[in-house]
Amino acid sequence: MMDAAARAGLYGLMVRTMGPQIRGGEAAALLRMGPAPLTALDDGFDLLLAVDWQNLQRFADEIPLRAASLMIGDSDAGEPPAVLRETGARLVSLPLKQAAKETGGAWVNMIAFGIAGTLTGIAADVLEAALRASWKRGADALETNLAALRRGVEFARALDGELPAPLAASGSAPAGRWVLSGNEAAGWGAIRAGVRFVAAYPITPATEMLEWMAPTLARVGGTLLQAEDELASVNMIIGASYGSVPSLTATAGPGLALMAEGIGLAVAAEVPIVVVDVMRGGPSTGIPAKSEQSDLSFAVDGLHGDAPRLVLAPTSIGDCMTTTAWAVQLAEALQSPAIVLSDQFMGQSRAVIDRPAQSPALAQRMTAQAGETEYRRYLDVPSGISPMAVPGTPGTVYTADGLEHNERGIPSSQAEDHRRQLAKRERKLAQYDYGPRWADVEGDGELAVITFGSTSGAVREAIARCALRGLSLRLIAIRLLAPLQPAVLAQALDGVRQVMVVEQNYGGQLLRYLRGRFDLPGRPAGLHRPGPLPLRPGELSEAFADWAAAQGVKETDR
Numbered sequence: 001m002m003d004a005a006a007r008a009g010l011y012g013l014m015v016r017t018m019g020p021q022i023r024g025g026e027a028a029a030l031l032r033m034g035p036a037p038l039t040a041l042d043d044g045f046d047l048l049l050a051v052d053w054q055n056l057q058r059f060a061d062e063i064p065l066r067a068a069s070l071m072i073g074d075s076d077a078g079e080p081p082a083v084l085r086e087t088g089a090r091l092v093s094l095p096l097k098q099a100a101k102e103t104g105g106a107w108v109n110m111i112a113f114g115i116a117g118t119l120t121g122i123a124a125d126v127l128e129a130a131l132r133a134s135w136k137r138g139a140d141a142l143e144t145n146l147a148a149l150r151r152g153v154e155f156a157r158a159l160d161g162e163l164p165a166p167l168a169a170s171g172s173a174p175a176g177r178w179v180l181s182g183n184e185a186a187g188w189g190a191i192r193a194g195v196r197f198v199a200a201y202p203i204t205p206a207t208e209m210l211e212w213m214a215p216t217l218a219r220v221g222g223t224l225l226q227a228e229d230e231l232a233s234v235n236m237i238i239g240a241s242y243g244s245v246p247s248l249t250a251t252a253g254p255g256l257a258l259m260a261e262g263i264g265l266a267v268a269a270e271v272p273i274v275v276v277d278v279m280r281g282g283p284s285t286g287i288p289a290k291s292e293q294s295d296l297s298f299a300v301d302g303l304h305g306d307a308p309r310l311v312l313a314p315t316s317i318g319d320c321m322t323t324t325a326w327a328v329q330l331a332e333a334l335q336s337p338a339i340v341l342s343d344q345f346m347g348q349s350r351a352v353i354d355r356p357a358q359s360p361a362l363a364q365r366m367t368a369q370a371g372e373t374e375y376r377r378y379l380d381v382p383s384g385i386s387p388m389a390v391p392g393t394p395g396t397v398y399t400a401d402g403l404e405h406n407e408r409g410i411p412s413s414q415a416e417d418h419r420r421q422l423a424k425r426e427r428k429l430a431q432y433d434y435g436p437r438w439a440d441v442e443g444d445g446e447l448a449v450i451t452f453g454s455t456s457g458a459v460r461e462a463i464a465r466c467a468l469r470g471l472s473l474r475l476i477a478i479r480l481l482a483p484l485q486p487a488v489l490a491q492a493l494d495g496v497r498q499v500m501v502v503e504q505n506y507g508g509q510l511l512r513y514l515r516g517r518f519d520l521p522g523r524p525a526g527l528h529r530p531g532p533l534p535l536r537p538g539e540l541s542e543a544f545a546d547w548a549a550a551q552g553v554k555e556t557d558r
Helices: 002-007 096-102 108-120 124-134 139-158 182-193 207-219 230-242 253-258 260-269 296-301 317-334 415-430 455-468 486-492 509-517 537-550
Strands: 011-018 027-034 047-050 070-074 090-094 178-181 197-200 223-226 247-251 273-279 310-312 337-343 350-353 439-442 447-452 474-478 480-482 498-503 525-528
Touching: 002 011, 002 124, 002 178, 002 350, 047 108, 070 096, 096 108, 096 139, 108 124, 108 139, 124 139, 178 182, 182 207, 182 247, 182 273, 182 317, 182 337, 197 207, 197 230, 207 223, 230 247, 230 253, 230 260, 230 273, 247 253, 253 260, 253 273, 253 296, 260 273, 260 337, 273 317, 296 337, 296 480, 296 509, 310 317, 317 337, 317 350, 439 455, 439 486, 447 455, 447 509, 447 537, 455 474, 455 498, 455 537, 474 486, 498 509, 498 537, 509 525, 525 537
Parallel strands: 047 070, 070 090, 197 223, 197 247, 247 273, 273 337, 310 337, 447 474, 447 498, 498 525
Antiparallel strands: 011 027, 011 350, 178 350, 310 480, 439 474
């Protein structure tokens, strides 16, 4: 469906959802398609197409239906769960599995593909082209499933008028449109920025990033190694980076917790590494296959000692590419660990996006030259960034470990050495010029909404809906979470009298983090809810309107 949408000139977003068992059991694909880029699910669904009704009630709150919605199910599968019938959505029963058998034993999914694609407004020849392009089995099986697809198209045409008007698909897509997941986008960005070694242990929902990177790295001369656990993986990438190879690992919250000591080592030894955390519901094992933004506090404050590090968060599936590439560039330039906070919503979802305008620049590291006199690896220079030697460079032997040290890397417990190195590590991050990428700042209203990560899409759409009602709000979607940029944040908030912070976690971690480091204007409000339910534009726009009214700002004010 996503490939067909792209071929038809449409944009799309597909969010995967599954039960807590991870393997097997109930699963659903939640799709939204339209003529413009999409970064959030809508408030409800027009069509629910169920291959069967087994355990579908477990997804009832994730698939909100309304009276105008249409449910299509197999006529031999019985009635839908009561919780779905109570929505008032119309039910149409079709012989889905029987039709699949009649076409020669095709997959019932192909019947569903024909129905959903046609009801969306995608032409039959475009649906067929998408199926042919993705087919990897024999020609006979392809013809059987093409017949099933056509049968689904016939079913859909007989339902004309059952759904709102279909989308106006052009039937041809602009050149260069991509269909990819956030995990694939993050891997692509990392490789294009120069990463050539990855060590990681599989964990939901980050595993697909590793699966995609393994063959892709091999094609560019890189290597991916599956480590025995997260502790090994982070230490492996520290070793590879020490040897001058830009390196990365990908994990989820439990793995990030295990990596804490290793990340602290990278801070102390000033070894650049990138850790992509595809966040999921927590704590502990939590909800592995559902999204949540609850690792923020650990990412920005979770290491022992004073351990400054970079923390970045992409704002969309497409931005997973550019932000991960930026994290590689910053880690290498600043000789610091960088944590990228993606999440399950972006990582395992797929989107149709426009091809990026340009490839990211390769990361650059300041390296020591041969023949330097009395090489001091940790020289306390004004920028805080001292040349890092490639092992084997004559005259540049030094010790790199987790012990505090003097400028030459010799372990030291002297107070002055400790103070000087702490200040050096903090200064290089604090005074670096990160440019405008630190956040997306949009609008000029006197009320501002601050958010980060995957919630940015729903917040942006909600603000646009408020604008149609005459309510002007300012958006600040923070991409660089640590080090926080107080000067540019103050500039972004110039003229703002009240702030609301929106995030997907239980405790309001971003609000607490901002209030602990910055004097937000007025009396900051928080809108925070844990996963697995995503924040939706409709509920956010209503919440914004109520909040604005409480501040004395009417919808007609601009």
